[in-house]
Amino acid sequence: MTLDPGLRRAILDAVASLEADSVERLARLVRCPSTLGQEQGALDEMARNFEALGLAPRRVPTDPAALKDHPGFSPPLIPYDGRDNVVAVFTPRGKRGRSLALQGHVDVVPEGAADLWVTPPYEPDVRNGRMYGRGAGDMKAGIVSYLTAFEALRRTGVQPAAEVQMQAVIEEECTGNGALAAMLALPRTDAVIIPEPGPGFAAVYSAEVGVIWAWVTVTGRPTHVREMHAGVNAIEAAGIIAAGFKDYEAEMNRAERVHASFHGVNHPVNVNLGSFEGGEWNSSVPTRARVGLRVGVMVGYPAAQAKADIEALVAKLAADTRLRGTQVKLEFKGFHAEGCVFDMDSEIVRLAKHHYADSAGEELRHYAASGLTDGRFFTLYQDTPTAVFGPDAQDIHGIDESVGLASMHDITRTIALTMAEWCGVEPLAPGAHA
Amino acid sequence: MTLDPGLRRAILDAVASLEADSVERLARLVRCPSTLGQEQGALDEMARNFEALGLAPRRVPTDPAALKDHPGFSPPLIPYDGRDNVVAVFTPRGKRGRSLALQGHVDVVPEGAADLWVTPPYEPDVRNGRMYGRGAGDMKAGIVSYLTAFEALRRTGVQPAAEVQMQAVIEEECTGNGALAAMLALPRTDAVIIPEPGPGFAAVYSAEVGVIWAWVTVTGRPTHVREMHAGVNAIEAAGIIAAGFKDYEAEMNRAERVHASFHGVNHPVNVNLGSFEGGEWNSSVPTRARVGLRVGVMVGYPAAQAKADIEALVAKLAADTRLRGTQVKLEFKGFHAEGCVFDMDSEIVRLAKHHYADSAGEELRHYAASGLTDGRFFTLYQDTPTAVFGPDAQDIHGIDESVGLASMHDITRTIALTMAEWCGVEPLAPGAHA
Numbered sequence: 001m002t003l004d005p006g007l008r009r010a011i012l013d014a015v016a017s018l019e020a021d022s023v024e025r026l027a028r029l030v031r032c033p034s035t036l037g038q039e040q041g042a043l044d045e046m047a048r049n050f051e052a053l054g055l056a057p058r059r060v061p062t063d064p065a066a067l068k069d070h071p072g073f074s075p076p077l078i079p080y081d082g083r084d085n086v087v088a089v090f091t092p093r094g095k096r097g098r099s100l101a102l103q104g105h106v107d108v109v110p111e112g113a114a115d116l117w118v119t120p121p122y123e124p125d126v127r128n129g130r131m132y133g134r135g136a137g138d139m140k141a142g143i144v145s146y147l148t149a150f151e152a153l154r155r156t157g158v159q160p161a162a163e164v165q166m167q168a169v170i171e172e173e174c175t176g177n178g179a180l181a182a183m184l185a186l187p188r189t190d191a192v193i194i195p196e197p198g199p200g201f202a203a204v205y206s207a208e209v210g211v212i213w214a215w216v217t218v219t220g221r222p223t224h225v226r227e228m229h230a231g232v233n234a235i236e237a238a239g240i241i242a243a244g245f246k247d248y249e250a251e252m253n254r255a256e257r258v259h260a261s262f263h264g265v266n267h268p269v270n271v272n273l274g275s276f277e278g279g280e281w282n283s284s285v286p287t288r289a290r291v292g293l294r295v296g297v298m299v300g301y302p303a304a305q306a307k308a309d310i311e312a313l314v315a316k317l318a319a320d321t322r323l324r325g326t327q328v329k330l331e332f333k334g335f336h337a338e339g340c341v342f343d344m345d346s347e348i349v350r351l352a353k354h355h356y357a358d359s360a361g362e363e364l365r366h367y368a369a370s371g372l373t374d375g376r377f378f379t380l381y382q383d384t385p386t387a388v389f390g391p392d393a394q395d396i397h398g399i400d401e402s403v404g405l406a407s408m409h410d411i412t413r414t415i416a417l418t419m420a421e422w423c424g425v426e427p428l429a430p431g432a433h434a
Numbered sequence: 435m436t437l438d439p440g441l442r443r444a445i446l447d448a449v450a451s452l453e454a455d456s457v458e459r460l461a462r463l464v465r466c467p468s469t470l471g472q473e474q475g476a477l478d479e480m481a482r483n484f485e486a487l488g489l490a491p492r493r494v495p496t497d498p499a500a501l502k503d504h505p506g507f508s509p510p511l512i513p514y515d516g517r518d519n520v521v522a523v524f525t526p527r528g529k530r531g532r533s534l535a536l537q538g539h540v541d542v543v544p545e546g547a548a549d550l551w552v553t554p555p556y557e558p559d560v561r562n563g564r565m566y567g568r569g570a571g572d573m574k575a576g577i578v579s580y581l582t583a584f585e586a587l588r589r590t591g592v593q594p595a596a597e598v599q600m601q602a603v604i605e606e607e608c609t610g611n612g613a614l615a616a617m618l619a620l621p622r623t624d625a626v627i628i629p630e631p632g633p634g635f636a637a638v639y640s641a642e643v644g645v646i647w648a649w650v651t652v653t654g655r656p657t658h659v660r661e662m663h664a665g666v667n668a669i670e671a672a673g674i675i676a677a678g679f680k681d682y683e684a685e686m687n688r689a690e691r692v693h694a695s696f697h698g699v700n701h702p703v704n705v706n707l708g709s710f711e712g713g714e715w716n717s718s719v720p721t722r723a724r725v726g727l728r729v730g731v732m733v734g735y736p737a738a739q740a741k742a743d744i745e746a747l748v749a750k751l752a753a754d755t756r757l758r759g760t761q762v763k764l765e766f767k768g769f770h771a772e773g774c775v776f777d778m779d780s781e782i783v784r785l786a787k788h789h790y791a792d793s794a795g796e797e798l799r800h801y802a803a804s805g806l807t808d809g810r811f812f813t814l815y816q817d818t819p820t821a822v823f824g825p826d827a828q829d830i831h832g833i834d835e836s837v838g839l840a841s842m843h844d845i846t847r848t849i850a851l852t853m854a855e856w857c858g859v860e861p862l863a864p865g866a867h868a
Contacts (some may be wrong), residue, residue, distance in 0.1 A: 023683045109714075109715045109718050110715050110718065111724070112714065112718065112720075112721035113721040113722045116653065116721065137827035153683065173715075173717065174715075174716075174717075176790075211717070213716045213717075214798035219547065219550065221832075224553040231832065233706070233707055235707050235709075235710045236707060239673055239676075242673075242757060271668050272667070272716065272717060272718075272719060273667055273713070273715035273720070274669075274713050274714075274715055274716035274717060274718060274720060275712065275713065275714060275715065275716060275720065276513070276669045276712050276713055276718075276720075277710065278709065278711075278721065279707070279708050279709035279710060279711050279714075279726065280543075280544040280546065280708075280709060280726040281543045281544050281708055281709065281726075281831075282607075282647045282706065282709060282726040282727060283543065283607065283608075283645070283647075283706060283708060283769075283805070284543050284544065284546065284706075284708060284831040284832075284833065285706060285708075285729045285831070286546075286708060286709065286710075287550065287833065288547045289710065290545070291714075292509040292716040293716060294712065320464065324718075328851075329694075334716060335717075372719070374484040386435070397715075397717065397718040397719070398655075398665065398718075399721065401560045408865060416781055419478070
């Protein structure tokens with residue numbers, strides 16, 4: 001099946017006509033401060049987006065009891081009540097083509113120090129062709145691209161000739177449990193597109209590392225600072241443990257440990273000291289300190305093995321003479337995620353690359369990511385061809401996160417053309433929503 | 435003036451008869467969780483204690499505007515509204531003796547990890563002759579001792595023959611501004627007793643270090659962990675700064691820098707890393723981290739010089755290549771306290787040592803403290819002879835803080851006898867409160 005040149009032209013025109021609307025749609029999503037536990041506004045916005053396409057939104061709960069034995073499940077950080085994923089399923093009149101899932105996460109990471117942003121993180125601002133705001137890049141622009149792509153087809157008088165699932169999920173940034181729940185709640189599709197952003201340029205993910213989140217709590221032996229040497233400072237003790245992970249990181253990045261999919265990538269396995277809190281009073285030796293760590297896992301290295309490594313490492317560090325008298329507790333909450341490789345030769349990826357090159361005028365670059373996406377679920381546990389690609393985003397998870405709007409439109413065009421070719425098209429029913 | 439043996443015996447008997455009451459009084463004070471900003475309950479309890487002695491409590495505000503040019507003033511952490519110190523002044527019928535101030539702070543440091551306590555920190559519990567609870571030792575037992583000592587004199591039918599001020603103040607644990615305000619609001623007395631606890635044994639303070647509190651905030655350069663090497667981790671940067679203070683600490687403890695009053699004291703100048711907080715998300719390179727430090731200052735070394743040292747140290751550390759791209763902010767809030775030496779040959783100290791030895795059967799040990807008390811205000815800024823001595827307390831500022839009750843009674847006896855001898859006594863007026 002190849003795309004009719006006239007239809008192709010019509011789709012490109014339709015995307016162009018929807019550019020302003022799509023920027024508005026992105027701004028509405030960025031205005032939802034959808035950090036962990038606060039995703040409801042963004043999910044409601046997505047329900048409205050689905051309704052605007054004439055589709056019936058459906059809520060998909062994330063039920064830990066139902067998911068806990070799945071190998072892709074991660075230990076949750078907080079309960080799931082009131083934060084159901086939202087999906088919409090388009091059903092064609094005739095199911096002639098191949099089905100497709102369009103998936104994106106609505107959750108964003110915290111904004112960091114809001115005062116450092118040029119404009120407030122949840123007040124989207126467009127400067128020099130980029131929209132700034134937390135989540136603008138990761139990955140609300142991608143979500144807007146799939147919504148607009150679907151709308152663009154309708155505007156040309158056609159619709160996909162196969163089932164198209166649209167999934168808006170939570171917790172991509174800490175567990176992936178939202179994606180897992182939504183994936184299991186819906187029929188398997190013939191392919192998946194996840195428009196996650198590229199790292200400063202539009203890109204298609206060729207591979208991604210796994211990630212483990214670990215938390216280390218050290219209970220020291222507090223005392224009046226006047227006898228501080230009788231105590232053990234929990235903050236210093238926790239710092240010793242955190243520092244010990246740097247050796248592990250160096251070891252895991254040794255060339256012989258790096259999977260072929262990451263050759264040429266500098267330092268793919270990162271250990272991030274993400275949070276640290278301890279103590280209460282400058283003149284008291286602190287009782288307790290807690291460190292939150294993100295540990296990258298090389299493709300091909302089982303996440304369970306990485307957890308075992310972390311357990312052994314923490315046990316070794318806890319036995320350091322400087323930590324004598326302390327109690328060290330290790331917890332795993334959040335990501336228990338395997339690395340994965342995406343098949344760059346799958347038809348869905350080849351179509352996406354073709355249509356991107358054809359409409360954007362440049363090749364979609366391959367990206368072996370030292371971060372992760374929800375793409376692993378469809379790839380590892382469902383064997384579904386998955387294309388993870390998206391627009392140029394900058395300062396993802398950082399201050400002044402932004403997305404290039406022209407790049408977002410490139411991705412919209414790419415999804416629209418790829419969907420039309422993958423699913424095939426059928427005429428809209430007379431009087432149907434266009 | 436020496437104490438009449440019959441009166442001495444009567445006072446000791448009166449203290450003995452008040453032991454159970456004084457333990458109850460201590461329990462009531464410990465039940466007030468008088469951490470910073472929460473002192474009101476303990477201050478109200480002190481007002482009731484003063485009223486029970488037939489004295490009229492008076493509130494003394496801590497007014498930063500009025501105090502800010504005083505060399506003993508420290509930058510406040512929080513506002514003073516609704517947290518006025520409470521004092522009571524006893525006036526004899528004939529002012530024949532020497533006046534005395536009895537001073538104690540009602541504020542306590544945070545309880546640390548409450549779950550580590552054998553019994554809850556604000557539910558006083560007596561085990562093996564010790565009362566456990568936050569503040570039991572530091573220094574509510576001492577306050578109870580001065581209250582009970584005054585009451586014991588009355589019970590023998592006498593009262594001091596000179597003005598006796600009783601001061602209950604806030605913020606000894608972070609600024610001393612409460613003590614400064616109360617001292618300035620009342621007439622200078624001929625001597626001061628502050629029943630601060632000894633370090634595991636009853637003791638009289640011979641000297642105390644100064645203390646500076648400093649706060650260092652590091653703003654790093656955050657980024658997605660997938661490109662973490664493009665950012666600077668604020669937690670790691672703050673850790674580098676905190677570690678740099680250890681060299682300063684070692685330098686300041688070099689033998690030739692230690693004042694004669696601290697000879698024989700192991701490591702008198704302590705730098706405590708008291709609090710640390712930074713980051714928000716395990717998978718984001720943290721934006722900002724804040725470290726709270728307590729820096730000891732040797733006697734004879736000006737606090738202003740220590741501040742200048744800290745400024746120079748932080749500036750040097752901020753220039754470390756590992757901190758490139760970060761912003762480092764240094765703030766001074768809390769203690770700006772000079773060290774001081776107490777005159778062990780002053781009559782008030784000699785009397786206290788004499789009466790302690792005579793009634794407790796052992797010498798009151800001298801204690802050169804690597805922590806501080808409010809005693810410095812009266813000594814440095816008012817040249818008033820000051821005796822800082824108190825009972826055996828353990829795990830001050832730590833978990834399971836406790837005071838030895840027999841030791842508290844020893845201190846009560848010592849204060850009562852010292853007050854009677856220092857102030858002289860006069861008979862109670864007929865019908866007076868006894």
